[in-house]
Amino acid sequence: MNKKISLLKLLAFFAGLTLFAGFFSSGAMAQEEIVDAVVEATSAAEPDEDYLALVEKYGATFDFFTISNLWTLIAAALVFLMHLGFATLESGLAQSKNTVNVLFKNVFIICMGIITYLVWGFNAMYPGDFNGFFAMGTPLTMADYGGTDFSYGGTGLCMTGWSDFIFQAMFAATAATIVSGAVAERIKLHSFMIFATLLVMFAYPVTGSWKWGGGWLDQMGFYDFAGSSLVHAFGGFAALACVLLLGARKGKYLAGGKIKPILGHSMPLATIGVFLLFLGWFGFNGGSVLSADPELVSFVFVTTAVAAAAGGLASILVSWIVIKKPDLSMALNGILAGLVGITAGADSVTLIGSVLIGLISGAIVVFSILIFDKIKIDDPVGAISVHGICGIWGTLAVAIFQQEGAGFSFVTQLIGTLSISAFAFIFSLIFFGIIKVTIGVRVSEEEEYEGLDIGEHGQEAYPDFQGSTKG
Numbered sequence: 001m002n003k004k005i006s007l008l009k010l011l012a013f014f015a016g017l018t019l020f021a022g023f024f025s026s027g028a029m030a031q032e033e034i035v036d037a038v039v040e041a042t043s044a045a046e047p048d049e050d051y052l053a054l055v056e057k058y059g060a061t062f063d064f065f066t067i068s069n070l071w072t073l074i075a076a077a078l079v080f081l082m083h084l085g086f087a088t089l090e091s092g093l094a095q096s097k098n099t100v101n102v103l104f105k106n107v108f109i110i111c112m113g114i115i116t117y118l119v120w121g122f123n124a125m126y127p128g129d130f131n132g133f134f135a136m137g138t139p140l141t142m143a144d145y146g147g148t149d150f151s152y153g154g155t156g157l158c159m160t161g162w163s164d165f166i167f168q169a170m171f172a173a174t175a176a177t178i179v180s181g182a183v184a185e186r187i188k189l190h191s192f193m194i195f196a197t198l199l200v201m202f203a204y205p206v207t208g209s210w211k212w213g214g215g216w217l218d219q220m221g222f223y224d225f226a227g228s229s230l231v232h233a234f235g236g237f238a239a240l241a242c243v244l245l246l247g248a249r250k251g252k253y254l255a256g257g258k259i260k261p262i263l264g265h266s267m268p269l270a271t272i273g274v275f276l277l278f279l280g281w282f283g284f285n286g287g288s289v290l291s292a293d294p295e296l297v298s299f300v301f302v303t304t305a306v307a308a309a310a311g312g313l314a315s316i317l318v319s320w321i322v323i324k325k326p327d328l329s330m331a332l333n334g335i336l337a338g339l340v341g342i343t344a345g346a347d348s349v350t351l352i353g354s355v356l357i358g359l360i361s362g363a364i365v366v367f368s369i370l371i372f373d374k375i376k377i378d379d380p381v382g383a384i385s386v387h388g389i390c391g392i393w394g395t396l397a398v399a400i401f402q403q404e405g406a407g408f409s410f411v412t413q414l415i416g417t418l419s420i421s422a423f424a425f426i427f428s429l430i431f432f433g434i435i436k437v438t439i440g441v442r443v444s445e446e447e448e449y450e451g452l453d454i455g456e457h458g459q460e461a462y463p464d465f466q467g468s469t470k471g
Contacts, residue, residue, distance in 0.1 A: 055056050068158035068292040072167050075287025079170035082280030083110045086177045089273025090184060091461075093264035093329065093381045097451025098185045099461035105180045108193055109200075113173025116201040121172055122165050124205035126213045138355075158291040167287055171231055175204050178235030183242050183380035185262075186448050189456045191441045195432050199238055204425045207234055207420045222416035223408050226288035228344030228394035229417040236388020237421040239379070241428035245436055248378035250448055259373055262380070267328055274332040278308055281339045285346045300346045304339065307346075307358035311338020314362025322366060330366055333382045337365035340387055341394035345401065348408070353401025360397075361390045392417045 087106035091099045157164055176196040183192065204439035208230055210217040224230050254260055264270060285304045289296050315334020319327045341361030342354055349357065368385035379385070395417040399410040435441055454460065 031178075052254035060072070060257065065158050068290075069160055069163050071292040071297070072159045072163045072287055072290065075283035076163070076170055077169040078280045078283025079167065079174075079287065080280075082170075082277050082284065083173065083177065085273045085278075085280055086174075087182070087273070089270050089332075090181045090278060090381055090414040092266040092269030092271070092273055093181075094184050095262065095451070096265035096462060097453055097460070099265070099453060100457050100459055101179070101452035102184055103461075104189070104457065105192060105196075106177060109176045109180065109196060110173050112193075112197055113176065113200050114169050116197060117169040117172045117205075118165070119200055121205040122168060125168070125208040127209065129231065130372060137301055138381055142212030145389035164290070168205060171227060171284075172200050172204055172208075175235040175238065176200050178232070178383050178387045179239045179242055181383040182239035182379045183246055184380045185248060185452065186442055187242075188439075188441055188443055189452070191435050191439060194439075195242070195428075195435055198431050199428065202236070203424060204234065208425050210420070216383075217416045217419065219417070221407075221412050223398055223413070224344045224349065224395055224416065225347050225398075226285045226343045228340060228342075229393045229420045231341065231391075232387040233338045233391030233395065233417055233421045234424040235427040236384050236386070236391055238428040240377070240384050240388060241425045242331075242432050242441075243377055243379060243384065245432050246441055247427070248376055249380070250445055252378050253376050264380075270329065270332060274335055278335060278339065281308070281343075284344060289347065303342055303346045303349065303351065303354035306351065307338040307342035307354045307361070307406040308335050309338070310355045310358025311335055311341065311365075314338075314359040315366050316362075318363045318366045322370070329382070330369070333365050333369065333386050334362035336386045337361040340390040341397060344395045348398060348403055348406050350403055353397070357397045358395060361393060364393055365390055388421070392421060 022329075026359040083106060087103055090106065091102040094102050131251045158230070176199055179196065179199065180192070209215045211222055211224055211230060213220070219261060224374055251260055252262055281304055285300050286297050289300060291297075312331055315337065316326060316331045319325075319330035319334075323330070338358035338361045341357045345357070365382065365385050368389045369379075369382045372379055372384060376382070396410065396413050399413045401406045430439065443452060443455060451460075
C-alpha cells in the first residue's frame, strides 16, 4: 500500500513539473512576441539617432525607450525618498521640542513643490526657444506630454514628458528643503510657507532654464550634470540670505565670543536620514542621465558612491584633527558634502577625480561649518556649508577633473555657479526681507524657548516621554 502511494506521489510530481514547464515556455513565447511587437511599433515611430544607435548596440530585442522611461520613474521615486531623508536628518538635528514643526515643513514642501511645478515651474524651466533668460512654454496637457517624441531645448528624450516632469518635480522641492534646515527652530511657519512657495515657483525655474532649458549658461558651455549649482548652491545661498535676515537661535552665541552647542535630540534619526539621502542620490544622479544607457548609468553610480565615501572619510579625519574628537555630525555632513560635490560632474569627471572631489568636499565642509559658527551665522544642520559651499566647489571641480576631451572651461564654470548663487541670494534677500517687514519671520522669544511644536502646532512629537521645557 505504501509503495503504491509513493508511486502515485512521484507520478503527480512529474506531471506537475511538466505542466509548469509548459506554462513557463508559453509565457516566455508570449513575452518574446510582446517584445517583438514593441520593437516593431517603436521602429515605426522613427526615433532619433541616439535611440537607434543604442538599439543597434545592445540588440534588436532591447527596447531602449521603455527601459529608459522605467528607469526615470524609478529614479524619481528614489529622489522622492530623499525628502524622507531630509525630514529625518533635519528632525534628528533639531531639539525634540521642534520635531513636529520640522516634519510639517517637509510635508508641506513636497506637496507644494509638485503642484507649483505642475502649474508653472516645468513650463518656465523648459520653454524651448527663448531669449536665454526667461520664457514660458505651453501649458501642461496630457496630449502634449504622453507620447514618445517628447523633447525640449532641441534635445529628444528617451521617455515620456510625464516621466521627465515627475523626475524634475522632485528636484524642485529640494531647494526649499535645504532652506528649511538652515532656518529651523526659530522661523514662523506661515512665513516659511510663503517664502518656500515663492522660491520654488518663481526663482528655481529661472536659473534652471539658464542651463537645463537651453538658456544663456547652456549656450556658454556651462556644465552642471545633476545640480551642484542649479539645485544645491541655489538652495544653499537662498538659505544664507534667510539666515542673515532671521538671526541666530536664542542662547547660541554668548558674551565673550563663546559658542553654546545646541544639540540635536536624535543622532540615530540623523544617521538614518543621511543613509536615506545616500540611497536616493543614486536616483538623483543616475536618473539625470535621462536614459538607461548601461555604461553611463553604471559609471555615475560608481562616481557618486566613491565621492560620498571619500567625503565621509575626509570629514572624519579632518574633524578628528581639528575638534580633537570623532564627530558624528561632521561625518554625516562629510558624506553629504561628497554627494553634493560630485553631482555637477558625476558623468564627466575621471574616477580618481571623483575620489579627490569627495575628499576635498569632506574637508571643506568641516572648516566651513566651523567658520560660519565663528562669524555667528547659525545653521542648525550645516545646510549652507554642505549645499552652498560644496555646491560651488563641485561645479568648479568639473573643469579641474574632467575626462580627456570634455572641453569644460573653468572660467565658464565660475561664471555659471556665481550667477546662480547670486540670483538665489538676491531673490531671497528681497522677498524674505519683504516678508520680514510685513508679517514678520521670527517667532517670539517665549515661543522659541517653549518649542515650535507647542507654539505653532499645539502638539508634541513625543508626548508620552517628555514635555516642552524652557531653556
